Amino acid sequence: MTKPTEAELLARPKVIEVEDLVTHYGERMILKGISMDVREGEIMVIMGGSGSGKSTLLRHLMSLEHATSGTMKLLGKNIADLGLKDTYALRRKIGVAFQGGALFSSMTVGENIKLPLREHTDLDEFTMDIMARMKLEVVDLAGFEDLTPSELSGGMLKRAAVARAIIMDPKLLFFDEPSAGLDPVVAAQLDELILRLRDAMGMSIVVVTHELDSAFRIADRITMLDHGHILMIDTPEKMKNCDNTRIQNLLNRRIEEEELDPDAYLRRLTGEDRQHERP
Numbered sequence: 415m416t417k418p419t420e421a422e423l424l425a426r427p428k429v430i431e432v433e434d435l436v437t438h439y440g441e442r443m444i445l446k447g448i449s450m451d452v453r454e455g456e457i458m459v460i461m462g463g464s465g466s467g468k469s470t471l472l473r474h475l476m477s478l479e480h481a482t483s484g485t486m487k488l489l490g491k492n493i494a495d496l497g498l499k500d501t502y503a504l505r506r507k508i509g510v511a512f513q514g515g516a517l518f519s520s521m522t523v524g525e526n527i528k529l530p531l532r533e534h535t536d537l538d539e540f541t542m543d544i545m546a547r548m549k550l551e552v553v554d555l556a557g558f559e560d561l562t563p564s565e566l567s568g569g570m571l572k573r574a575a576v577a578r579a580i581i582m583d584p585k586l587l588f589f590d591e592p593s594a595g596l597d598p599v600v601a602a603q604l605d606e607l608i609l610r611l612r613d614a615m616g617m618s619i620v621v622v623t624h625e626l627d628s629a630f631r632i633a634d635r636i637t638m639l640d641h642g643h644i645l646m647i648d649t650p651e652k653m654k655n656c657d658n659t660r661i662q663n664l665l666n667r668r669i670e671e672e673e674l675d676p677d678a679y680l681r682r683l684t685g686e687d688r689q690h691e692r693p
């Protein structure tokens with residue numbers, strides 16, 4: 415399956431819709447008025463410099479945190495209108511594959527994958543086993559259900575975590591730095607898997623990544639964050655060819671060199687960082 419054109423994509427319903435989202439950690443404003451959407455069957459990649467707010471935005475998109483202001487609709491539901499029960503019901507339609515994979519080392523791969531089924535369904539053991547095997551097949555780990563996580567390689571662990579994230583057949587899937595710590599070949603395999611989940615299972619997928627190659631391989635659109643603002647939301651091709659210097663710096667990874675932590679800058683101005691050098 416080929417990537418949808420931009421026009422095709424924008425004709426689809428929105429599975430996530432964020433309007434003017436503002437968030438704080440304590441007094442400090444982190445997201446400064448974010449508006450974006452994710453369309454059905456889209457792979458949206460969130461990029462930006464270190465500390466730009468990518469993980470914070472991801473946690474809000476997963477409805478794990480409360481915003482200071484703004485609105486967010488997830489799968490057509492306005493998050494602010496939902497009670498606890500409806501919020502939990504909504505979260506069951508969401509799959510999450512986080513950085514470390516976070517499989518329990520004391521359980522087999524199969525047991526790990528069945529955990530969400532145990533928690534959220536009354537299915538019998540036999541049915542759960544079949545479902546776990548089906549999902550292991552999707553991630554190319556058929557036959558590995560009886561191994562423990564310590565017996566898997568880094569790439570296999572990530573794929574097992576994906577199997578667990580999709581066990582409930584989520585409509586929406588979130589990845590935080592999926593290829594962190596993987597060598598390029600294994601990272602490319604994981605990208606293939608992400609594309610396959612979208613194409614074969616029709617999932618909408620949101621990925622936070624630092625990896626430019628990966629972003630360009632999988633993204634239908636990229637949201638580029640900068641210091642809590644949205645700098646640009648566009649297709650990888652348009653982003654690559656745009657003449658915005660800041661975007662080009664971010665894409666060329668020059669960001670880390672020019673990035674300045676505001677607290678560190680203040681300490682430098684006041685000389686606080688050199689106080690220990692004084693006699």
Ligand SMILES: Nc1ncnc2c1ncn2[C@@H]1O[C@H](COP(=O)(O)OP(=O)(O)OP(=O)(O)O)[C@@H](O)[C@H]1O
Nearest residue numbers: 439440444462463464465466467468469470471624
């Ligand atoms: N729990 C927290 N409490 C206070 N400040 C936080 C917390 N989490 C993040 N921050 C701050 O919020 C800002 C955005 O952090 P966030 O982790 O969302 O950025 P990021 O773009 O994901 O960064 P990175 O690429 O380094 O992971 C940073 O300045 C960070 O120091």
